[in-house]
Amino acid sequence: MDRRDFLFRIGITLVSASAYSFGESLKPLIEGKSEKVALLYGTRYGATKDTAMWIARGIGENVDVHNIEEIDFDETLHHYKKFIIGSGIWIDGAHPRLIELLSDHTKMMQSKIIASFIVCGTTGEDEAGKLRIAGYFKKFHQPLQIKPKVNKYFGGRMTIEKLSEKDRKLLDNFYTKVLKKKFENWDRTNPEAAEKFGADLSAAVAT
Ligand SMILES: Cc1cc2nc3c(=O)[nH]c(=O)nc-3n(C[C@H](O)[C@H](O)[C@H](O)COP(=O)(O)O)c2cc1C
Secondary structure: OOHHHHHHHHHHHHHHHHHHHHHHHHHHHHOOOEEEEEEEEEOOOOHHHHHHHHHHHHHOOOEEEEEHHHOOHHHHHHHEEEEEEEEEOEOOEOOHHHHHHHHHOHHHHHHHEEEEEEEEOOOOOOHHHHHHHHHHHHHHHHHHOOOOOEEEEEEOEEOHHHOOHHHHHHHHHHHHHHOOOOOOOEEOOOHHHHHHHHHHHHHHHHO
16 A cells, blocks of 8 residues: 555545544434433422422533423433433322333333432431331332432422412321421422532433
């Protein structure tokens, strides 16, 4: 091979290498796949949405946040390769639409979930609380049939004037008759802890 031929061949290799990486970078666009992680949350009174937003702030730009009540499952599953799911906890467990997603698309979600979180009233400060939280996670993950690698609970909030009539009556009864406590507002949300959780996840999101 003479020098000209050699340089010509190197040129072709470089052109095809850069064409290859250009093609690779176009792939997500062509296939309709996003390199971002989808953070899906289920809320009733807003604390889980706020927590999802703080987590997203910690992750940075590689995340899209969606309310589980507002997405089309097939379209969203097709679009993202990675998911974080988070739900509030209300007596009977996590948000029914998230449970539906995990039940109806178990295999796909098993391979795509990188983390999950719950937002609840239980603090986990004592053994009984820790067990209760473990129970919430177990029930949340049941339809998924596996436990995601990373799981974290966050404190939620109670704003009595925001509650539906049904929830207010139920909780009033629960607090005064079962817990024998005054039924009053509380706020255990923690923006810094949620943002740190997001920042800690950002490496898993990028790889
Ligand atoms: C109707 C109702 C039931 C609840 N049940 C539980 C419960 O069983 N365990 C718990 O730890 N927290 C419970 N909580 C507290 C919620 O988890 C907390 O308010 C959380 O912030 C709810 O999320 P959201 O604000 O996104 O709706 C309950 C709250 C409501 C309103």
